[in-house]
Amino acid sequence: MRTLFSHRFVSSTLLVGLSLLLLESLSIELSYAQQNSLPPSRRVFSADLDLDGSDELLIAHNTSLTAFRYLGSDLGWNQVWKQEGPGVVQAILRDPRFPSLIVAWGMGKGKMVAPSTVSALEPLSGQQKELWSFNGGRSQVVNLQFVQSDDDVELELLIAHFVSKYHTRRVVLDQLSAPKPKAIESSQIRMATSWLLADLDGKPGLEEVIGRVYGDEKGEYGDLSIQAFKPNASPLKLGQVVPTERGLKAMKVWESKSGKHLYFSDGWVAAYGKKAKATLKRLYWAKGRINVERLADSADEFTFFDLWFRKAPNHQELIFAHGNKGINLIIPQAEGPWTVKQLLATVPIVNAAVAYAGQQWWAFIPSEKGTQVTALTLPNL
Numbered sequence: 153m154r155t156l157f158s159h160r161f162v163s164s165t166l167l168v169g170l171s172l173l174l175l176e177s178l179s180i181e182l183s184y185a186q187q188n189s190l191p192p193s194r195r196v197f198s199a200d201l202d203l204d205g206s207d208e209l210l211i212a213h214n215t216s217l218t219a220f221r222y223l224g225s226d227l228g229w230n231q232v233w234k235q236e237g238p239g240v241v242q243a244i245l246r247d248p249r250f251p252s253l254i255v256a257w258g259m260g261k262g263k264m265v266a267p268s269t270v271s272a273l274e275p276l277s278g279q280q281k282e283l284w285s286f287n288g289g290r291s292q293v294v295n296l297q298f299v300q301s302d303d304d305v306e307l308e309l310l311i312a313h314f315v316s317k318y319h320t321r322r323v324v325l326d327q328l329s330a331p332k333p334k335a336i337e338s339s340q341i342r343m344a345t346s347w348l349l350a351d352l353d354g355k356p357g358l359e360e361v362i363g364r365v366y367g368d369e370k371g372e373y374g375d376l377s378i379q380a381f382k383p384n385a386s387p388l389k390l391g392q393v394v395p396t397e398r399g400l401k402a403m404k405v406w407e408s409k410s411g412k413h414l415y416f417s418d419g420w421v422a423a424y425g426k427k428a429k430a431t432l433k434r435l436y437w438a439k440g441r442i443n444v445e446r447l448a449d450s451a452d453e454f455t456f457f458d459l460w461f462r463k464a465p466n467h468q469e470l471i472f473a474h475g476n477k478g479i480n481l482i483i484p485q486a487e488g489p490w491t492v493k494q495l496l497a498t499v500p501i502v503n504a505a506v507a508y509a510g511q512q513w514w515a516f517i518p519s520e521k522g523t524q525v526t527a528l529t530l531p532n533l
Contacts, residue, residue, distance in 0.1 A: 190229060190523035191218065194261055196516040198507035199246035201232070201253060201275040205465070207507035208232065209516060211523055212241035214262030217255060219278065222509035229525070233278035238285075239266030245296040246275070250307055250328075255280070258291035258313075266291050268313050272328075283309070283333055284325055290314040299349045301358060301383060302326070309333075312347035320344040322360075324383060339388040342368055349381055350405040352414055353437045357381065361414060362390065363400035374399030376416065376435070378442065394435065394444060398454075406461040408469050411436070415447075417456035417473070430456045430475050432482060432490070448490035453477050457502050464508075468533065476500045479515045481530060495528045 195212040201219060202208075209220040209229060215237050220229040240260030246253050252272035259266045267287040271280040294312040301308050301324060309325040319340040325333040346363030353359060358381040364374040379391020396418045403416035414435040430450035436443055450456070453475035460472040471482040478498045483491040496515050498504065505516040506528075517524040 190220065190525060192520045193518040193523040194520075195241055195503045196505040196518050196523060197241075197244045198505045198514075198516070199244060199253060200248075201246065203248055206509045207514075208509075209505070209507060209514075209523075209525075210241075210244060211518075215239060215257075217241050217273075217278070222514075224510060232276070235273065235278035235280060237271065237280070238269045239263045239291065242293045243296050245298070247298045247307075250298055251275075252281075254283075254296055254309065256293035256296055256311070256313075258293055268293055270296070270309070270311055270325075283328065284311060284323065284335060286313065286315070286323075288314070289316040294320055294345055295347045297348055299324070299358065301349065301381065310347070310349055312344070315340055318342055320347070321388070322347055336383050338384075341388050341390070343374075346400055346403045346416075348403065348405060350412070350414065352378070352405070352412065352435070353440075360391070361403065363403050363416060365399040365401060373397065376400055376403075378435075392442065394442065397431070398429075401455050401457060402459050404459050404461060408461070415459060415461070415471075417459060419453075419455045430454055430473070430492075432456065432459075432471075432473065432492075446489075447484075448482050448492050450475055450477075450480065450492045456480075458504070460506050462506070462508065465511075470530075472506045474504045474506075479504060479506065479528070483531075483533060493531060495530070496526055 191211060193211040193213050197210040198207045199210060200207050211218045216234055218234040219232040221232050223230050237257040239257035240263045241255055242258045243256040253275045255271050255273055257269045267285050268291040269285045270283045272283055273280045292314045297310040298307045299310050309328060311323045312320060314320050319342055321340045322338045324336040327334050343364045343366050344362045345365050348361050349358045351358055359378050360381040362377045366374050374396050376394040376396060377390040398419050401417045405414050416433055418431040418433055419429055430453040432448040434445045434447055456473040456475050458474040462470045464470055473480045473482055478494045479496040481493045481495050483493060498517055503518055507514045513528040513530060515526045515528050
C-alpha cells in the first residue's frame with residue numbers, strides 16, 4: 153500500500169509539475185504572441201516617425217491607419233496611435249524637412265466609394281488636418297513628393313492622381329502652412345502611373361518625369377517622358393520620350409555616391425514572366441544628353457512593384473526591390489550586371505514594406521489573417 157501510494161504520489165506530483173510547466177510555457181507563448189502579433193492589414197508602410205533612426209510600421213486596414221513602434225525582442229511591435237480617415241490609405245510620405253506625416257486616402261477594398269484626400273498627420277499622435285481633396289471618377293493617388301518649385305524656402309507638395317479611369321494629372325500644393333494651401337493643377341494625361349519632379353540635368357529648374365505602364369492605344373508599350381517643369385502647363389504634353397521594353401512601373405530619384413540619378417523598373421506587360429522581365433534601369437545626363445543604363449534583371453519576375461533606396465547605419469547604400477515573387481536586395485557590381493538576391497519569397501502582392509528597427513531589417517506583408525513580419529538576413533556585402 154505504501155509503495156502504491158508512493159507511486160501515485162510521485163505520478164501526481166509529476167503530472168502537476170508537467171501541467172505547471174505546460175501552463176507556464178503556454179503563458180509565455182501567449183504572452184509572446186500577444187506582444188508580437190500584428191492586426192490584419194490591406195496595405196503596409198514604414199516611416200521614421202520620430203526621426204530617431206528607427207522605422208515605425210504603419211498598418212492600413214479599411215479606413216484606419218495604425219502606427220507601431222518596435223520595442224525590442226521581448227516586447228515586439230507596440231501600437232503608438234490609430235487614426236480613422238475618409239477612405240483607404242494609398243500612400244504615405246515622411247520627409248525630415250517637413251514636420252508632418254503626409255497620408256493619401258482614397259477608394260480601395262474596404263471603402264470602394266471615397267474621395268481622394270491628402271492629410272497631414274502629427275507623427276507622434278496621429279492627429280490629422282486635411283490639406284486637399286478631390287471627388288472624381290477614380291479616387292487613386294499615384295505619388296506624393298515634396299519639392300521646391302518656386303523661389304521661397306517653403307516646400308511644396310506634389311500630388312499625382314487619377315481623375316478618371318484612364319487619365320491622371322498633377323497638383324502642386326503651395327503654402328502648406330496656410331489654413332487652406334493653394335492648389336496649382338495641371339491638365340490631364342493618359343495613364344501616367346508614375347510621376348515625379350527632380351533636377352536631373354544639373355541646370356536651374358526642375359524636370360518633370362512621367363512614367364506609363366501602357367501607351368495611348370491598346371497593345372502599345374509604356375514609356376518614360378522627361379520635360380522642363382512648368383507649373384501652369386496646359387495642355388500637358390509628353391516631352392522627350394524614352395521608350396521602355398514592356399512598360400514602366402516604379403521610379404525613384406536617388407542621390408548616392410555616384411550622383412543623382414533616376415532609377416526605374418521596366419517590365420510589367422506582355423505575357424508577364426514569359427516576355428516581360430523585372431529590370432532595373434538608371435537614367436542620367438551626360439554631355440547634355442539623356443542616357444539610360446541597364447543595371448539588373450530578375451531571373452523569373454515580370455516586375456518590381458516598388459523600389460526602396462536606404463542607407464544602413466554604417467552608411468552602406470542598399471537597394472531593396474519588391475518583385476512579384478518576393479523582396480529582393482539588388483547588389484551593385486563594379487563590372488557587369490548587378491545581382492538580384494531574393495531575401496523573402498512571397499505570393500504575388502502589389503504592396504509590401506521594408507523597415508529598419510532594433511538593429512535589424514524587416515519585411516512586412518499585408519494579410520487579413522494578421523500582418524506578416526519577417527526579419528531579413530542580408531548577405532555580407
